[in-house]
Amino acid sequence: MADISNNFVGIKSPNPFWLASAPPTDKAYNVERAFEAGWGGVVWKTLGEDGPPIVNVNGPRYGAIWGADRRLLGLNNIELITDRDLHVNLREIKEVKKKWPDRAIIVSIMVPCEEAAWKSILPLVEETEADGIELNFGCPHGMSERGMGAAVGQVPEYIEMVTRWCKANTRMPVIVKLTPNITDIRYPARAAKAGGADAVSLINTVSSIVSVDLDSFAPQPTIDGKGSHGGYCGPAVKPIALNMVADIARDAETANLPISGIGGITTWRDAAEFLALGAGNVQICTAAMTYGFKIVEEMISGLENWMDEKGHGSLDDVIGRATPNVTDWQYLNLNYVTKAKINQDSCIKCGRCHIACEDTSHQAITSMLDGERHFEVIDEECVGCNLCVNVCPVEDCITMEQLPAGSLDKRTGEKVKKDYGNWTEHPNNPTVVAAE
Amino acid sequence: MAGSAARKKLGKKLEDGIVAGRIDAKSAEQNFADIHPPMGDHEALVASDRCYFCHDAPCVTACPTSIDIPLFIREISTGNTIGAAETIFEQNILGGMCARVCPTETLCEQACVRELAEGKPVKIGLLQRFATDQAMREQKQFFPRGKASGKSVAIVGAGPAGLACAHRLAMHGHQVTIFESRKKPGGLNEFGIASYKTVDDFAQHEVDYVTDIGGIDIQYGKALGGKLTLDSLRSDHDAVFLGMGLTGVNALGLKGKDPEGVEDAVDFIAKLRQAKSKTRLAIGRRIVVIGGGMTAIDAAIQAKLLGAEDVTICYRRGQENMNASPYEQELATSKGVTIRHWLQPRKIKTKAGAVSGIELEYTQLNRGKLEGTGATTTLVADQIFRAIGQSYEDTTGGTLKLNRGRIQTDADGATSLDGVWAGGDCTDSGDDLTVTAVAQGRDAAEAITIALNA
């Protein structure tokens, strides 16, 4: 049986599934239920400064988008950090950690951008014997208007500075949580590293308006006729998060910086993809908020069975395995030629591949053959773009088949070359200097 | 329990002969309730989500009225139910009835790619009902009456063919007069379709909805054939459309007059459809239905629902030859009807002038030809329904060319007589479906309009 125990910057947990800092980790009650269900760790809901706790809106704080059958695809929230008293939280963290010594408890923190504020909260957190801290530089709403959260996360210099303060004032491992609401994720990651961070975690939520109520003409969720932008998460943000994780994993400056992957993880497969792209473990919020804590059972068993099937003994056999295969466009092999191929036995003749290709692409799929409804790829026109594969409602009905080297590409009339050849050396590239 | 006391408790349930009151009011209500209850909002949303929005969709090709099914379903899925209804009515103004009575399992839903994919087609019929019900409930009229053309058209028969034709003619601004022999409009929608397919007087509501466009005058109790002749209609109007359906019923072809207790299935169904109270309708204890089509099935099921103890359909060929779809056959057997094959009637047995049974002969195929084997069996019965097909009865004075016993028409519905069109069951191109009658009525109206404007 594959070993899925996790060691993330020295923090040990029985599996790589942590609950992200959010409502599921706001109280001892929730966290204990999560541990009972099998979660490997939690990042406690973000704590703020000592003093009167922050307040949340008292109307709706979530909005959503759905797919077929009202499957929740994206969740948007305007919740702030914990609205419970700091000392109640600290006491509960200490109690739970004592009761569950084998599980990871990380404490998320967000206090004003002054060294004194950080200096005063760090010893209090240390006293709980939590395993580490996570700096919330990601919250895109509310807190950012007060100069915290994403307001810090969007300025690399601040990230570096605050990280450095924390490293100087605590022995605990420091994880810096990044906001995706920037143009290039490598800059904040490099700043975190420069400040001495033990790891980064990402992504926090994406700034968003999920929908507009067409009767009241207000964004949703609507509070007394008004709405505010919120933070978007759930399955819809996974591709954005994966890309950012890969960007950091393959950046020379941050290549060895541990990453806790977050964003849209809903199944073991999602988790495995994050690990493969370089995440050392994963954090989950929306999936738990949608289905409850029990989903971790599916995640654990799915990951184990997949690893067993593929012969991966431990997480280290998986982590970062896909990172070297992420490259820049310019290095992709232009001599790799594919054609779509339709399996006529599984085709249900819906015609979607045809109309997609006909109306919007390369006119490479028939709709009729000898007066019969028939869908077939015209090799002379097919550029191998994969659109038909993506719109076909039947899995594996259309496949992309590689043309072997030496065979004729009927579209170009040329033989497929067997050598690797990319854009940097392509004759159409104006920056290529002729060899002679 | 002593025999007689037990019998008393059962009331009329097991009484021999044709008697009323075999079921109580509560069972009557349950038995004749909507067979496919309408979809709720959530159900419709989930069902509409399943449509792939196919290109050149096979379901559309399979619909005789060519409703743009992927479009109307997409409209439902986006919360635009009224737009969906308009898409449906554009092609089929009786889309509400069709949604209830179409054998979708052999039409649109059979062609649905999801039937091929997983044996579970998109529920096109129920979705069509969802949309049309809402529009009709809200009394949304989508098509205004056209600018007066000054032309007048006579229509014979206020059935699906006649109504669809009338509506389309009104859209083009022609004045329409429908001559209907009965006292009520709707044709078989009102008198033929099984009650559990069209509850709550839907046929009449639909006629009101269709005629709301204006310019359609229905004259009841006016039958073509008597004083009203085709010639007079032709001279009084600019065009004539014939949609009188089938009024004749095929006989069993046995010696002598059929005794009391032998009845046409269509008459039984018409009586049932018009009955104010189903508990007061007399029905036999043991019933034999002769035939293998939709009418046989509908008569058998409804007889059973009225409380008959034993109902047996006898068909002279095999199951694969039955006109009733496998779905309809299954429905019948699920209601407790027995279906027997390779049996043809030979002699009706009577006792004291009333039916007491039927002798049937086993049949077989001999080089493709059906023949009696000579071997017989007898079933006990106190009521027998004839359901071996309806036929066209000429009321035009024999002036129209017929083909296979029905009015010969071309693709536009034109008959052999100038200025006379026809559609629906009375024509050689009808296929005994409401939706086909609608398509033909509509198309004839377009052809008439082209002819009148020429």
Ligand SMILES: Cc1cc2nc3c(=O)[nH]c(=O)nc-3n(C[C@H](O)[C@H](O)[C@H](O)COP(=O)(O)OP(=O)(O)OC[C@H]3O[C@@H](n4cnc5c(N)ncnc54)[C@H](O)[C@@H]3O)c2cc1C
């Ligand atoms: C028992 C039964 C069940 C059926 N079930 C279904 C079903 O579930 N689904 C389905 O799609 N189809 C079903 N059908 C078939 C469907 O009802 C017909 O195909 C459809 O009604 C044909 O429409 P029509 O307008 O041609 O004729 P009809 O509906 O027969 O209408 C003809 C009209 O003309 C009138 N008329 C007749 N003669 C004259 C005259 N001389 N002068 C004036 N008016 C006249 C009649 O009174 C009637 O109103 C069923 C038929 C029967 C008999």
Ligand SMILES: Cc1cc2nc3c(=O)[nH]c(=O)nc-3n(C[C@H](O)[C@H](O)[C@H](O)COP(=O)(O)O)c2cc1C
């Ligand atoms: C209601 C809600 C509240 C959240 N609050 C916090 C928070 O206090 N601190 C924080 O670092 N992230 C917070 N997040 C972000 C999550 O921790 C996580 O980064 C994000 O939801 C992406 O993961 P997911 O797609 O699995 O939900 C919150 C998310 C939600 C939905």
Ligand code: SF4
């Ligand atoms: S999209 Fe797929 S199922 Fe549909 S016609 Fe094309 S190949 Fe066939």
Ligand code: SF4
């Ligand atoms: S009219 Fe009948 S056949 Fe046509 S789509 Fe509607 S239910 Fe199907």
Ligand code: SF4
């Ligand atoms: S065939 Fe089925 S899936 Fe395709 S458009 Fe018609 S109803 Fe939708």
